[in-house]
Amino acid sequence: MPSEVLVKPILRRRPPQVEHNYLNASRGMASWLLTKDHKRIAILYLIPITAMFFIGALYMALVRIHLMTPTGLLLSPDAYNKSFTAHGVIMVFFFLVPVVPAVLGNFCLPLMIGAKDLAFPRLNLLSWYLYMFGAIWAMTAILAGGVDTGWTFYTPYSSQSSHYNVALTMVGVVIAGFSSLATGLNFIATIHWLRAPGMSWFRLPMFVWTLYATSFIFLLAVPVLAIALILVIVERVFGIGIYDPALGGDPLLFQHLFWFYSHPAVYIMILPGMGIVSEVIPCFARRELFGYKFVAFASFGIAWLSFFVWAHHMFVAGISAYSALVFSALSFMVAIPSAIKVFNWTATLYKGSITFEAPMLFCLGFVALFTFGGMTGLFLATLGVDMHVHDTYFVVAHFHFIMVGGMVIAYMGGLHYWWPKMTGRMYSQWWSKLAALIIFIGFFLTFLPQFVLGYNGMPRRYHHYAPEFQAWNVLSTAGSSILGVGYLLPLFYLPYSLRHGPRAGSNPWRATGLEWQTPSPPPRDNFEVTPIVVRGPYQYPQGKAQHEP
Amino acid sequence: MLAELIFWTPGASTTAQQVDWLLLFLVLVCGSVGLLVAVLLFYFCIRYRRGRVPKELPPTKKPLLLEWGWTLAPLGPFAVMYVWGAHVYLTAYTPPPDATPTYVVAKQWMWKFQHPEGQREINTLHVPVGQPVKLLIISEDVIHSFFVPAFRIHMDALPGRYTSVWFQATQEGTYHLFCSQYCGTDHAGMTGQVIAMKPADYQKWLNFESDGSLALRGRQVFLKYRCLSCHSTNAHARAPVLEGLFGKSVPLKDGRVVKADDGYIRRSILKPSDQIVAGFDDVMPPFEGQITEEEIIAASAYIQSLEPGGTPSRVEDYPPPTKTPAIKSEDIDHAK
Numbered sequence: 001m002p003s004e005v006l007v008k009p010i011l012r013r014r015p016p017q018v019e020h021n022y023l024n025a026s027r028g029m030a031s032w033l034l035t036k037d038h039k040r041i042a043i044l045y046l047i048p049i050t051a052m053f054f055i056g057a058l059y060m061a062l063v064r065i066h067l068m069t070p071t072g073l074l075l076s077p078d079a080y081n082k083s084f085t086a087h088g089v090i091m092v093f094f095f096l097v098p099v100v101p102a103v104l105g106n107f108c109l110p111l112m113i114g115a116k117d118l119a120f121p122r123l124n125l126l127s128w129y130l131y132m133f134g135a136i137w138a139m140t141a142i143l144a145g146g147v148d149t150g151w152t153f154y155t156p157y158s159s160q161s162s163h164y165n166v167a168l169t170m171v172g173v174v175i176a177g178f179s180s181l182a183t184g185l186n187f188i189a190t191i192h193w194l195r196a197p198g199m200s201w202f203r204l205p206m207f208v209w210t211l212y213a214t215s216f217i218f219l220l221a222v223p224v225l226a227i228a229l230i231l232v233i234v235e236r237v238f239g240i241g242i243y244d245p246a247l248g249g250d251p252l253l254f255q256h257l258f259w260f261y262s263h264p265a266v267y268i269m270i271l272p273g274m275g276i277v278s279e280v281i282p283c284f285a286r287r288e289l290f291g292y293k294f295v296a297f298a299s300f301g302i303a304w305l306s307f308f309v310w311a312h313h314m315f316v317a318g319i320s321a322y323s324a325l326v327f328s329a330l331s332f333m334v335a336i337p338s339a340i341k342v343f344n345w346t347a348t349l350y351k352g353s354i355t356f357e358a359p360m361l362f363c364l365g366f367v368a369l370f371t372f373g374g375m376t377g378l379f380l381a382t383l384g385v386d387m388h389v390h391d392t393y394f395v396v397a398h399f400h401f402i403m404v405g406g407m408v409i410a411y412m413g414g415l416h417y418w419w420p421k422m423t424g425r426m427y428s429q430w431w432s433k434l435a436a437l438i439i440f441i442g443f444f445l446t447f448l449p450q451f452v453l454g455y456n457g458m459p460r461r462y463h464h465y466a467p468e469f470q471a472w473n474v475l476s477t478a479g480s481s482i483l484g485v486g487y488l489l490p491l492f493y494l495p496y497s498l499r500h501g502p503r504a505g506s507n508p509w510r511a512t513g514l515e516w517q518t519p520s521p522p523p524r525d526n527f528e529v530t531p532i533v534v535r536g537p538y539q540y541p542q543g544k545a546q547h548e549p
Numbered sequence: 550m551l552a553e554l555i556f557w558t559p560g561a562s563t564t565a566q567q568v569d570w571l572l573l574f575l576v577l578v579c580g581s582v583g584l585l586v587a588v589l590l591f592y593f594c595i596r597y598r599r600g601r602v603p604k605e606l607p608p609t610k611k612p613l614l615l616e617w618g619w620t621l622a623p624l625g626p627f628a629v630m631y632v633w634g635a636h637v638y639l640t641a642y643t644p645p646p647d648a649t650p651t652y653v654v655a656k657q658w659m660w661k662f663q664h665p666e667g668q669r670e671i672n673t674l675h676v677p678v679g680q681p682v683k684l685l686i687i688s689e690d691v692i693h694s695f696f697v698p699a700f701r702i703h704m705d706a707l708p709g710r711y712t713s714v715w716f717q718a719t720q721e722g723t724y725h726l727f728c729s730q731y732c733g734t735d736h737a738g739m740t741g742q743v744i745a746m747k748p749a750d751y752q753k754w755l756n757f758e759s760d761g762s763l764a765l766r767g768r769q770v771f772l773k774y775r776c777l778s779c780h781s782t783n784a785h786a787r788a789p790v791l792e793g794l795f796g797k798s799v800p801l802k803d804g805r806v807v808k809a810d811d812g813y814i815r816r817s818i819l820k821p822s823d824q825i826v827a828g829f830d831d832v833m834p835p836f837e838g839q840i841t842e843e844e845i846i847a848a849s850a851y852i853q854s855l856e857p858g859g860t861p862s863r864v865e866d867y868p869p870p871t872k873t874p875a876i877k878s879e880d881i882d883h884a885k
């Protein structure tokens with residue numbers, strides 16, 4: 001089996017004495033909480049972000065159990081509304097948006113371009129404190145009384161309700177947003193200034209390209225979100241009419257501002273995932289990434305176009321027919337760079353020498369689910385279909401295909417890919433492959449039924465529903481419990497590997513990236529000698545050598 | 550059998566048939582491309598798995614043609630989806646001129662309907678099969694959305710502004726009506742039904758339930774709020790005569806010209822100062838907060854029905870407009 005082939009030489013190479021690396025460079029709480037090392041900050045992010053993921057998932061578990069019967073099983077309407085809101089707010093703003101840039105990007109970006117650290121290590125630490133502050137702030141509001149507006153905070157509902165938790169949650173979201181903005185700024189500066197000698201733009205790994213594109217979205221979009229949410233707070237606290245028509249405001253203005261951030265945010269979430277897949281597939285297929293420049297420019301195409309499609313969330317919200325026509329056309333355009341990527345990933349497999357370790361399984365799953373999810377996006381871009389399925393479970397299923405089937409699975413792929421680099425240990429191949437398989441199956445079972453529910457007319461955010469929708473809801477709940485098992489498995493075998501896993505060695509996947517040319521875990525300053533880059537990122541040996549173990 | 554398990558909501562309007570055909574087209578196109586990608590993924594994974602290819606392979610080539618091919622190829626089907634989708638959408642939101650206007654007022658958590666013939670309904674809407682019905686929708690509080698899955702139509706109900714959608718039922722039956730825009734605690738309870746009836750039955754229902762037309766009720770609103778004291782045919786009237794106003798272009802004092810539709814009438818009642826008609830002074834008090842959406846709709850229907858010479862003559866011995874007088878039905882008969 002390929003996996004054994006991988007692990008054996010590593011065991012033989014086990015070093016005789018303990019190396020100095022970033023984990024044991026210094027000790028004590030303070031050395032972590034005041035660290036300026038990008039690798040330690042990545043670990044600092046990993047822990048709360050993982051916690052947020054499971055809290056968000058727990059809220060959804062409540063919702064899915066509740067929806068097993070038409071009248072609802074366990075929650076009151078208000079508790080139900082607060083649960084799906086908590087799920088959305090936590091997952092979107094405190095997990096999906098930051099997770100890949102803050103954890104994997106933070107850890108890998110300097111390593112991948114041959115730098116010692118990010119350009120502004122102190123700013124990086126500040127980002128982490130901002131994230132923690134925002135997360136704790138929002139969680140306090142969510143736990144203290146709950147927010148029932150949905151993660152979209154639509155006005156005038158959100159600006160009218162009588163308690164202050166809505167405003168508090170928004171403050172938390174804005175703070176976390178600025179944490180991401182600072183990270184984005186840091187990434188851009190790092191990519192511009194700190195590339196190793198010879199690391200030209202077109203030798204950058206694709207993950208770096210996608211982080212670069214993502215950082216620009218952060219920079220341009222986060223301020224708009226901040227404005228939108230701060231105006232809600234201004235309206236609530238001072239009674240100045242901005243969104244509430246009773247005060248002379250315009251309720252649609254909020255939707256425009258909110259989606260001006262939140263649509264690009266979808267690409268904030270998916271682009272780094274695409275970057276991960278573009279790293280993993282060449283590595284496990286032992287092939288150069290097909291169409292490197294096309295994939296790189298497609299990332300920027302997506303980032304750029306993502307700013308001009310926001311009103312596709314408002315086709316039935318009372319916008320003019322002309323703007324609907326324009327936004328529909330632009331939404332189709334954004335599908336083209338996404339399609340380019342799918343075709344190029346598929347073509348990368350051609351004439352490869354493919355093995356199927358966990359990172360590869362996750363990334364192949366990503367390609368399948370992202371393709372499916374992206375295509376259903378075409379349905380929603382089509383005006384004539386959207387006017388029927390808008391705000392139904394069809395939309396819920398579509399964006400979970402992109403956000404969970406795409407992003408979460410890509411993140412899992414990336415985490416499994418770089419875990420040996422981050423920790424120096426290899427996890428169980430058997431358990432990790434099993435987890436990938438379970439997540440893939442559970443995911444399909446959870447969300448395919450929701451397309452059916454949506455087209456037949458079940459609206460989203462319903463506490464109870466008409467009886468004919470029950471069968472597919474039960475199926476979806478059953479799927480989500482399988483998905484839940486899949487999510488829980490890594491929580492056991494990954495930490496287990498820290499103590500009991502075999503040492504991974506510097507390059508367990510025999511990958512070509514710079515990050516694999518330094519020991520695992522890397523030393524405090526990443527590289528003993530500054531590397532000099534002479535090749536592109538995916539120069540895997542071809543011909544006979546491609547197939548050597 | 551299987552088809553019914555995954556696709557059970559009937560398509561019961563002219564729009565529904567168009568949407569379903571469009572959906573079928575999308576499923577076929579996306580399905581075949583998706584299948585192609587899936588088959589290629591599977592095939593490559595099996596054909597090129599490690600150890601399967603022992604012989605020498607040529608180095609990677611970069612077929613630029615292929616890249617540009619799959620970059621540009623999607624544009625074709627996308628254009629078809631776009632144009633077809635836009636056509637269906639524009640049709641669904643452009644009511645035919647003979648559509649019967651029906652008013653929808655949404656509030657947390659109920660739907661109120663007013664037929665031009667005067668029937669009022671809550672959470673149930675009766676419509677005739679085979680005749681177009683145009684909905685004018687407004688909300689009293691937060692945003693809601695009028696959604697009838699069987700008709701494949703959707704329109705948000707906004708506070709402060711009319712939105713509109715139309716449909717023509719093709720099959721008799723009782724269909725779900727859902728609020729699909731999240732609107733608070735009992736969002737899931739903001740449901741109702743649309744009952745599509747044979748035109749003859751519908752006519753019977755109209756007559757049976759009638760308590761005077763919407764315009765007649767609007768006339769009562771008109772009198773109740775003392776609109777007549779200014780909007781009269783009197784030579785010294787301080788406000789424009791409303792006869793034959795509906796649908797006309799109105800020149801405003803500030804030089805703009807606006808169309809006199811439901812939205813214009815509503816705004817002019819609530820905030821008259823925003824749209825002073827050319828040649829008149831800003832004397833009308835704003836009725837914001839004093840008149841309900843339903844009264845506005847009735848008043849608007851009344852104004853629509855006003856033909857030349859239709860304005861009632863002023864009854865001078867009415868007390869000045871300080872308090873709401875009770876209107877007796879004899880008053881109305883008398884004025885006729």
Ligand SMILES: [Cu+2]
Nearest residue numbers: 263310312313
């Ligand atoms: Cu969007």
Ligand SMILES: [Cu+2]
Nearest residue numbers: 693728732739
């Ligand atoms: Cu509602």
